[in-house]
Amino acid sequence: MVPLIIAGVLIVLVVFVILLYNGLVTKRNRVDEANAQIQVQLKRRHDLIPNLVNAVKGYMDFEKGVLTAVTEARANAIAAGAQGTAAQAQAENALSGTLRSLFAVVENYPQLKANENVLSLQEQLTTTENQISFSRQHLNATVLEYNNSLQVFPNVLIAGPLGFTKREFFAAEPEAAEVPVVNLG
Amino acid sequence: MTTFYAEQSANRRNSLLLALVVILFLAVFGFVIGFSIGYGSGHEVAFGVGALVIAVVIGSLSGLFSYYGGDKLVLASSHAKEVTADQAPQLYNVVNEMALAAGVPMPRVYVIDDPSPNAFATGRDPQHSSIAVTTGLLQKMNREELQGVLGHEMSHIRNYDIRFTLFVGVMIGSIALLAGFFLRYTFWFGGGRRGNDNDNNGGGGLAIILLVVGLVMAVVSYFFGALVQMAVSRQREYLADASSVELTRNPHGLESALAKLASDRESLHSVNGATQHLYIVNPMKKLGGGSALFSTHPPIVDRINRLRQLTGEQPMDPASVQYLSGME
Numbered sequence: 001m002v003p004l005i006i007a008g009v010l011i012v013l014v015v016f017v018i019l020l021y022n023g024l025v026t027k028r029n030r031v032d033e034a035n036a037q038i039q040v041q042l043k044r045r046h047d048l049i050p051n052l053v054n055a056v057k058g059y060m061d062f063e064k065g066v067l068t069a070v071t072e073a074r075a076n077a078i079a080a081g082a083q084g085t086a087a088q089a090q091a092e093n094a095l096s097g098t099l100r101s102l103f104a105v106v107e108n109y110p111q112l113k114a115n116e117n118v119l120s121l122q123e124q125l126t127t128t129e130n131q132i133s134f135s136r137q138h139l140n141a142t143v144l145e146y147n148n149s150l151q152v153f154p155n156v157l158i159a160g161p162l163g164f165t166k167r168e169f170f171a172a173e174p175e176a177a178e179v180p181v182v183n184l185g
Numbered sequence: 186m187t188t189f190y191a192e193q194s195a196n197r198r199n200s201l202l203l204a205l206v207v208i209l210f211l212a213v214f215g216f217v218i219g220f221s222i223g224y225g226s227g228h229e230v231a232f233g234v235g236a237l238v239i240a241v242v243i244g245s246l247s248g249l250f251s252y253y254g255g256d257k258l259v260l261a262s263s264h265a266k267e268v269t270a271d272q273a274p275q276l277y278n279v280v281n282e283m284a285l286a287a288g289v290p291m292p293r294v295y296v297i298d299d300p301s302p303n304a305f306a307t308g309r310d311p312q313h314s315s316i317a318v319t320t321g322l323l324q325k326m327n328r329e330e331l332q333g334v335l336g337h338e339m340s341h342i343r344n345y346d347i348r349f350t351l352f353v354g355v356m357i358g359s360i361a362l363l364a365g366f367f368l369r370y371t372f373w374f375g376g377g378r379r380g381n382d383n384d385n386n387g388g389g390g391l392a393i394i395l396l397v398v399g400l401v402m403a404v405v406s407y408f409f410g411a412l413v414q415m416a417v418s419r420q421r422e423y424l425a426d427a428s429s430v431e432l433t434r435n436p437h438g439l440e441s442a443l444a445k446l447a448s449d450r451e452s453l454h455s456v457n458g459a460t461q462h463l464y465i466v467n468p469m470k471k472l473g474g475g476s477a478l479f480s481t482h483p484p485i486v487d488r489i490n491r492l493r494q495l496t497g498e499q500p501m502d503p504a505s506v507q508y509l510s511g512m513e
Contacts, residue, residue, distance in 0.1 A: 127279070134285040138285065
């Protein structure tokens with residue numbers, strides 16, 4: 001009788017751990033999927049920027065600084081892609097800021113605002129920008145759910161030993177960056 | 186977050202409830218018609234049950250049809266044409282953004298060739314949904330305003346409002362259809378039948394009473410259905426406005442879009458009583474009498490002021506309210 005009870009308790013425990021494990025894997029995969037989505041959009045933005053810079057270069061002789069800032073921020077963001085979420089988020093936010101400055105400057109050039117190619121690139125970058133920010137909200141929501149499930153009892157007992165680690169949030173840009181400073185000098 | 190999950194389950198439950206109520210209503214209605222037709226034959230109950238079965242079968246079929254094909258019917262009757270990302274890049278992009286923000290799959294995108302700015306969403310669930318906008322909307326709105334309008338439509342999709350409004354449309358449609366049939370029957374056959382039943386005076390009187398009861402039922406239910414349609418869709422519009430701001434994180438886009446929609450005086454061409462509650466602003470402006478009870482949409486001034494409350498702004502000043510009032 002006693003061996004049977006022990007066997008029963010063991011089976012229940014094993015099933016319990018399997019269920020917890022599967023739940024954690026599902027949540028971790030959601031985080032990975034959300035992260036993959038945001039990486040696709042970031043990549044698309046990186047690919048679009050050189051086209052935009054080329055399209056506006058000829059018109060903006062006096063504002064080379066803005067273009068240089070965008071190009072440098074893009075290079076930094078691509079490099080930061082391999083340095084973890086926090087560094088990448090920071091570099092990408094800096095890129096968003098320089099892009100906003102560029103769009104603000106474009107507003108001053110009637111020829112640019114009438115250029116089909118520039119308009120199309122601007123629309124594509126704007127939508128990518130918005131998609132990044134909506135995907136970031138989604139990613140952060142999934143990260144929050146995953147991290148929570150790692151820390152609650154009884155998951156906390158098995159999460160560490162089974163190799164589940166906390167994920168970082170894709171940090172939103174600080175409020176200060178919302179207002180781009182455009183130097184037209 | 187809890188709010189929209191609650192909204193989703195309420196809409197699922199209400200859709201089912203509405204379908205059951207309509208079927209029950211059709212059963213009673215069918216029985217009364219059958220009973221009246223067969224009156225004096227000695228098989229009144231058999232006639233009644235037969236008509237009941239026919240009415241329930243027709244009702245269930247039209248319910249199933251509307252569940253699986255109602256959205257296509259609505260789109261076709263509005264003369265909406267599906268567009269690709271190449272044909273309307275900005276519209277497509279903004280829909281994509283709002284779908285991402287709402288966490289729903291990308292809906293199909295349709296354009297209606299009409300200068301009056303308006304938009305609607307339809308479908309049975311977020312996996313089978315469509316958004317249609319008029320060419321007038323695309324011309325008159327800037328990107329931010331378009332985002333506000335599409336955020337509004339996307340929250341209808343996410344909240345399963347589209348399923349409920351599809352059912353409401355069918356309910357109104359099928360009741361109107363039956364009431365029409367009933368009235369025609371009374372006019373064309375009721376008179377002739379009464380003549381044949383002259384030797385049975387009391388029976389003829391009862392048949393007339395049943396006909397009158399059925400007629401009253403038809404009128405009352407149609408009236409009641411219309412009231413339900415209006416009340417539920419008004420509450421939904423306020424909620425969808427608030428959800429749109431939740432999605433776009435920008436109250437000003439929708440606010441200025443609503444102001445632009447309000448100042449437009451043209452009516453849509455392809456719209457009728459069964460589809461008017463789908464649109465973001467009432468598309469039947471010329472018919473809109475101004476009675477709050479019978480309006481499918483809340484006054485735009487109210488909607489704008491509710492958005493302003495979110496941002497802590499002052500309500501619209503009376504002069505501009507004057508300008509917008511009287512428009513739905």
